[in-house]
Amino acid sequence: MNPHSVIQSVTDRIIERSRATRERYLDRTRSAYGQRAQRSILGCTNLAHAVAAESPDGKTRLTTTERPNLAIVSAYNDMLSAHQPLGRYPDWIKQAAFGAGGSAQFAGGVPAMCDGITQGQAGMELSLFSRDVIAMSTAIALSHQMYDAAVCLGVCDKIVPGLLIGALTFGHLPVVFVPAGPMPSGISNDEKAKVRQRYAKGEVDRAALLESELRAYHAPGTCTFYGTANSNQMLMEIMGLHLPGASFVPPGTALREALTREAARHALGLAASGEHFTPIAEVISERTLVNGIVGLLATGGSTNHTMHLVAVAQAAGVQINWDDFAEISTVVPLLARVYPNGAADVNQFHAAGGMACLIRGLRRAGLLHEDVVTIMGHGLDAYERVPVLRERHLVWEDGPRASSDASVLREPEAPFNPDGGLKLLRGNLGRAVIKSSAVASEHQVVEAPARVFDSQKALLDAFQRGELEQDFVAVVRFQGPRANGMPELHKLTPALSVLQGMGYHVALVTDGRMSGASGKIPAAIHVTPEAQAGGPLARVRDGDLIRVDARAGVLEVLGGPTWQDREPAPFDPREASWGVGRELFSVARAHAVGAEQGASFFQWG
Structure with missing residues (x-):
């Protein structure tokens, strides 16, 4: 064929x-x-x-x-x-x-x-x-x-x-x-996720969280x-x-x-x-x-x-x-x-x-x-x-002629969705990807004010202080390959899931990664160009209205071009430059290409 x-x-x-x-x-x-x-x-x-x-x-x-x-x-x-x-x-x-x-x-x-x-x-x-x-x-x-x-x-x-x-x-x-x-198979993934969310809300202690994780990874x-x-x-x-x-x-x-x-x-x-x-x-x-x-x-x-x-x-x-x-x-x-x-x-x-x-x-x-x-x-x-x-x-x-469990694996004639599980987002914030297959239809479009953070810890600290109980788009920047090696930010998932569960419209926009376990929070990740390489994320400020639209493939700041005339926010490299072996990777950070180019520090001829 x-x-x-x-x-x-x-x-x-x-x-x-x-x-x-x-x-x-x-x-x-x-x-x-x-x-x-x-x-x-x-x-x-x-x-x-x-x-x-x-x-x-x-x-x-x-x-x-x-x-x-x-x-x-x-x-x-x-x-x-x-x-x-x-x-x-x-x-x-x-x-x-x-x-x-x-x-x-x-x-x-x-x-x-x-x-x-x-x-x-x-x-x-x-x-x-x-x-x-x-x-x-x-x-x-x-x-x-x-x-x-x-x-x-x-x-x-x-x-x-x-x-x-x-x-x-x-x-x-x-x-x-x-x-x-x-x-x-250990405990169900849903059960594991619920315990993580309860820990994020302070409803269970570390011992209960560890017991759950040990039953999942066992x-x-x-x-x-x-x-x-x-x-x-x-x-x-x-x-x-x-x-x-x-x-x-x-x-x-x-x-x-x-x-x-x-x-x-x-x-x-x-x-x-x-x-x-x-x-x-x-x-x-x-x-x-x-x-x-x-x-x-x-x-x-x-x-x-x-x-x-x-x-x-x-x-x-x-x-x-x-x-x-x-x-x-x-x-x-x-x-x-x-x-x-x-x-x-x-x-x-x-x-x-x-x-x-x-x-x-x-x-x-x-x-x-x-x-x-x-x-x-x-x-x-x-x-x-x-x-x-x-x-x-x-x-x-x-092998089997057809799936034995249509709740897990289906035939092309009767798919879960007519299109694939990953989407490309484009707009005045750059290009990004989103794992749309993990996001419920009612959360595929989020339009809300930005809350800008320059680290994962800063967002989690704001969550703990109760400052994020509102509709918002979390912009977590300076997380790209050239800034700090592009870490996964999966630790944000429980906190953002709690807020979504409270009825708030939340999304994540980042030049970092969200891992292969990208979950139910709409996350525009791998934003390219990254903030450290002159990307638009460095010009976003708290309160800017942002639209993350997984259906139409849109990632943009709304309200006119004046925000693009701002001076980019400065990046302090000291936090990512030493400790746990990071000193040895300064050359990699300096030469890394963008996420869409593979985020490699090799120079291919």
């Missing part, structure tokens, strides 16, 4: 816009194709260093340079629940690779920080830049030229995009992404709401970098182990020495990236990916922007209701039919490009199948 005309039109525009940069990327990358074993170019001293710690059998395999060698790049640490299961993977991968006639070495680790831990703390100001650090760490891991393919082990917010950006700089290598899977595995971490997994599958059906299989299960071992075998089979050479540069194309945007919109995925996908695309020589997201959103229906877009979690989404059902429906509606390369070959047929164990053997069988 040919893609929908709008999908094709946007894709054609991206291809034309990217022609020069994509050609340069592919020319550089393809010049490294076809080498039988990467390590064959190393001198004897180089190779001796690389195999010194190997077993005798391992040394034999690696020094003959005839068999493929697999790089393991991992974000393992045992503090983060999502990454703790990865600790066992390297041994499984090495065993599977050796059994398949190849070898595998742990090439390197990358940092993995958790936004859930750093929310509202100074460390959150390192979070977004950690993506680019992870990309560089991935490049360092692969720089020894010992490897013929790679497996990347990672799950959460900045980790998967960072791994992918780093892997794309080694575009001549085949790469398979390997997830960990979600933790078992086991190894990914957090079960549909934030950036689980949006990452959806993207890796719909873009063809996961084994089919791998995204949401729980950790600690026989199926999870079998999929991990198979990922190693499969990656070896994609190496240049085999019959199915599939470098990652051929997988991540303009069409693949459009498929990722479609999946993100159809599931109401994380707003963070309006930056991450842009940065990933740039690493592959492709230029995408928010206009592309907005136009695709007009024809992609919302097919999933997973918290914060609904009451369900990702385990319920998986049980209702999950990725196989989603991909089947989107293909049937002509909303996905079929002319794509994946780690499974050409096209998306394999991704309508699901992995199962039959007599301890991993096989793939036909």
